[in-house]
Structure formats: C-alpha cells, structure tokens
Amino acid sequence: MPIANVVYRHREAGAPLTDAGAYERAGGWAGLKRALAEMQPDEVLYAFHRSGLRGRGGAGFPMGRKASFIPKDSALPAYVVCNADESEPGTFKDREIMEMNPFQLLEGILLAGYAVGAARGYIYIRGEYEHQARVLDAALAQAREGGFLGRGILGSSFDFDITLYRGAGAYICGEETGLLESLEGKRGQPRLKPPFPAVAGLYGAPTLINNVETLTSLPPIVDRGPDWYASMGTEKSTGTKVFSISGHVLRPGNYEIVLHETTLRELVYDHAGGFRPGRDFKAAWVGGSSVNVVGPEALDTPLDYESLAAAGTSLGSAGCIVMDDSGSMVHATLRLAHFYRHESCGKCTPCREGTLWLERILRRIADGEGRMEDLDLIDQVAGRIGGRVLCALADTGILPVVSAIHRFRDEFVAAIEEGGAPRPEPMMEVAAHG
C-alpha cells in the first residue's frame, strides 16, 4: 500500500514543478534527451509496448499497441492528441498533473510524437479547467523558449509543436472521436468506428489519442526503462495508477499507488481515512461512475485491472466514489442517471431516449411513486441501450444503474414499498482533504 510518485513527480520534489528549471532539476527531460540522443523512433515505440502501460483514461487499452497502429506510410501527417477533458465523475487525477507537473505531460507528448512520427500535438482540455489551461499555456511558452518545442528539438532533427485547445463544457468530448469532432470545430458527437483514430483521426489523418496520465507515464518509462516499469504490478497491470477518491471519506484526494499492491479497503480506510464516527462503508464506484457499483464484499480486492474485473467491476479512470451507510442507494443511483441523461449528446436514439427514461423511472422510485415492475423496466430499457449506441457513454452509463438495482435490490424494493428512501446524509462537517 505504499505511495509511489511516477506521474506525481512534484510530490517527490515536494513542490510544484511549474517552472522548466525546477522540472529539469527534478530529473525532468531525461527521457526525451535519451530518446533523441540514443534511440530510434521504433525503439521508443517498443519501450512503450514492453512497459505494459495501459490507457489511463478508462478503457485500459495497451498504450504501445495503440501507438503501433499508426501507419508508417500514410500520405497525411500523423498527430498526437492528449485527452485532457477529464470529466468522469469522481476523477480529478489529471487536474493535479496539469497543475503541478505540466512539463512531464509535455515531455510525454513529445515522446509519443517522436515514436509515431508526428510533428504536431494537441492538448484538448475541458473548458472548466481554465486555471489548468493557463498553467499549461505558461509551460508551453517556457518549453518553446528552452528548445523543447519547435524545430530541431535539442539539436536533433525532430520537429514538434503542441497546441492547447479549450473545450466548452461537454462530457462527451472526453470520448475520443467526440473529442476529435470538437477539435475540428464541430458539435462533439462521436463517430462510427471503424475507422479508428489511429487510421483516420484528426482531419482524417492517423491520430494517437491518449489520456493525460498515460502520456505523463512515458518519460520515466523511457528514462528508467520499460523493464523497471513492468516490474511494478502484475503481468497485465503494470506500473502505477493514480486513484482519486471522494465522497463520504475523511481524506478525499489523489493517491498514486503501484497496481495490485493496495486493496480497496486500504485505499478507503488507510489512505482516505475511512468514515465519520458511527458510519461505515456501503458502496463504491471504484473506476469513476461508469462502472458496476460494488458493496463491502469487494473491499479486499487488490486494485488492478484483472482483480477488479474478477470482482465484477472495472478500474476505469480510477475515480473512486465512496458512499457510507447513512442513506439509500436509490438517490445516489438517480444522481448518476441524471448525469448520463444530461450529458448524452443526442446522436444515438437509444442513448438520448433511454437515459431519459432511466432517470424518469428512478426519480419516481426516489419520490415514493415507484411500482414493483419498474425494476424490470429498468433492466429492459438498459438492455435496449447497451450495444446499440456509437460510444461508451451509454454503454457504460447504464452499468451503475443496472448494477445498483441488482446488488442493492432490497433498497429499491423498500423505496417502492415504503414510498421513498432516506437520502444519504451529506458530510458537511469535515473540510479536510488529502
């Protein structure tokens, strides 16, 4: 359960690394320098692959494999796009990277660009992260001044530049093809896949899209070697992962841990401090909200991709939302159903209409006007959404709803029989954060 500092280098340094000099003194740029001086692009790509690093945005797809899909013989220039549209409920890990360690992200984008033969990168940041965007703007200016961006980087023949692009308020723009549409100046509505972005992405050109944390993991992988990275964790869950934990815990915050070393119980009780007096664990959405909710039976699950899958849920973005036993699951589930209804982009009918109905049915149960057949109706509606939509918003947005009515069925039944359910008690008395 110890803490590691691979993407959170600023924690190791004990200070924000928002100054290029401070980043360099903390060991920054070593990966890029090594790559440009000693390694061919294919060797860098192979290092990504060997590290076992999986995408940290939620889908967990092997990063090196994704990068290897970028064709080498394309007539169009390849792009690297950093997904900084962090909007998954309960997830605030990338925010800290951008606020405190922005140069490591830039270094990671440069390494990805070098490996796949791109000359231009974009960071698509959610509009609500205006403060973080300004930190990145300043970092980009410093990096350009220091010769880390532009033509002939560090005296090599590698040219690369990065443009920051601000979103304007839409969860769906964190979906990679919705993001590309938005970056192209369109409504952020996902595309039909295939073709995947690696083949036809931004402006139809080959595009590697990775999450902030994924890209920020690359500099240490290149600098210290993929074997070092892969020595942490398990065969399928290598390296470190930041868990954001929030909700009814005493010390909400970001905790970067080696995968598999820490259990959910240790995250909740040891790192996040457990619960207020008289309250205990009821439920957790471990991987952000777009996952199956779990109860206390999952507390001893090691936090890694395969163990969480075996426990019936997923690691997702690792935005772990925790709820205590002060109130009913009905209200929490309704709140999440409201989120997906609000954020549905409207392109696919099953999602646009289905998320509306899921919220409506849950609202009547919460309001004490539910009927017993509503529980089957939720299953039916969800069953007609899943697999019938273009993107993961509704495919995974139904998971917290369906899993809640099965795992916590007694609470939904009670709400229907007793004409409503107790709301979770808000924790307003504790202002501590980690």
Add this chain to the structure above:
Amino acid sequence: MTADEIRAHIDPIRDRFAEERSLVLPALKFAQTEKGWLSGDDIAAVAEAVNLTTAYVESVASFYDRLYLRPTGTRVVSVCVTLSCMLRGSDELMAALCEAEGLGPHGGTAEDGAVTIQEAQCLGYCDRAPCVQVDAEETRGPLSPDDAASLLEELRAAPRPERLWR
C-alpha cells in the same frame, strides 16, 4: 463583438490547424468574453471571422454548456451537483445560494443581473466537495451553506472582470 476583434484574437493561431473550422470554438469562447453570452450579432461576427455560415456557428455553439445563447448574470456561479459533491452537501449549498437570490431550486439569474446560479455536472474538484466555479476561472471548495451569502456578497462587491471567460 466585431469580426475584426475576433480575427485579431484567432489570427495568431490560424496556422496551428489544418482546417480553418477548428477556429470556431476559440472564436466563440473569445467572443463571449465581452458580455458573458453570445448574441445573434456575436454569432454572425464569429461566422464572418472563421468563414462559416451563421447557422453552422450557431449549431456548434448550441451544443456546448459553457456557451450561452441567452443573457446571463454578470458572474455565473456553477454549483457541482454530481455524486461526490452531493455526498458532501451540494444540494444544501445550491439551495442556500438560490434562496439567497430568491430563485427557484434549479437556479437562474438574480433580479439585479449580478449573478446567475446554475447546476453543473462534475467539475473535477471532488477532493474539495462541494465545489462551485465562478465563471470558468476560479473553483472553490469545500463550501457550506453558510458560505453562500458571503460568496454572493463578494461577487457583487468585486469589479467586473475585463473579460468574462465562462
């Protein structure tokens, strides 16, 4: 805002994009900083600056929550009400803010036009829940219902920012 002012803002980044259409969001966001919302004239000015039709630009603008096509208060206070914030008292905070302004439970614009209170989906500050964002520039938390009145007072007393980044 005029098309010339918008052009002056986006011309320095024109060469960053293979297609001019990508400039539509930066142009809309900048055009909005003048009044805090986008009028029909603003949409037309953006369209002229990025060489797209007004209808197209409006269709894009209408997609994004943080582009406002109707007048707002001088400052927009977004209260995160997603699950992590709910478990920390966002509903009570939202209620206190709305009550202080004499607004309904889902917010709206205060009578004097000084503030708009609105619900927001997860703002990514769950470690500081419940949180609110003032325009897009500043995020605060954790706040309690008791902080509502002083926040509103402070926003009314503060000078209007030169540009309103929403």
